[in-house]
Amino acid sequence: MKYSEHFDKLCAALDGPGAFLVVEDKIGRVNVMTIGWAQIGVVWGQPIMTVLVRPSRHTHDLLSKASHFTVCVPRPGGMQKELAYCGTRSGKEYDKARVCGFTLKEGYGHKVKYIDGCELVYQCELYGTTDLAVETAAQPAVSRYYPGGGDIHTVYFGKIVKAEKF
Numbered sequence: 001m002k003y004s005e006h007f008d009k010l011c012a013a014l015d016g017p018g019a020f021l022v023v024e025d026k027i028g029r030v031n032v033m034t035i036g037w038a039q040i041g042v043v044w045g046q047p048i049m050t051v052l053v054r055p056s057r058h059t060h061d062l063l064s065k066a067s068h069f070t071v072c073v074p075r076p077g078g079m080q081k082e083l084a085y086c087g088t089r090s091g092k093e094y095d096k097a098r099v100c101g102f103t104l105k106e107g108y109g110h111k112v113k114y115i116d117g118c119e120l121v122y123q124c125e126l127y128g129t130t131d132l133a134v135e136t137a138a139q140p141a142v143s144r145y146y147p148g149g150g151d152i153h154t155v156y157f158g159k160i161v162k163a164e165k166f
């Protein structure tokens, strides 16, 4: 599909139970984290998926060394337990893909994996990163999301190399 198709489904997931962010380490171990913050659009003339990850997440460590990631969106109402689990446990302590019983499929150029059974899958090549300039954010957002002033999201830009609906 074109990356911009089914945008409403992506937004419904992000606004609701979440979607999965899947990243692999250098020796092929996969970590799955639930996300609620992401964007699709055009940057540098490329179709880009942006994800925002706090430095405290294991996923943050993995993304700093990764070349690719995927965003996988379950069908509406699907994989609720898995979304809750992957959004409350850390890959530092748990093999979440194994506990959830996910079947992982090989993606683009064998560089990326995605979760079988999801409705939408965006395979992304890491294309840039920046730290959120929290001092420029609106005060209500700062008070709500960074009350202690730390753990400020890093923004990762992924070029969407393949977008699929299953």
Ligand SMILES: Cc1cc2nc3c(=O)[nH]c(=O)nc-3n(C[C@H](O)[C@H](O)[C@H](O)COP(=O)(O)O)c2cc1C
Binding pocket: 016, 017, 018, 031, 032, 033, 034, 035, 036, 037, 038, 052, 053, 054, 056, 057, 058, 059, 060, 083, 084, 086, 087, 088, 089, 090, 091, 092
């Ligand atoms: C619905 C939902 C949405 C979430 N969205 C994000 C997000 O966009 N960015 C983020 O850094 N953490 C987010 N989290 C928290 C992480 O999923 C959670 O801290 C997770 O345990 C981190 O896993 P990791 O340490 O294996 O990376 C979300 C959690 C839930 C339940």
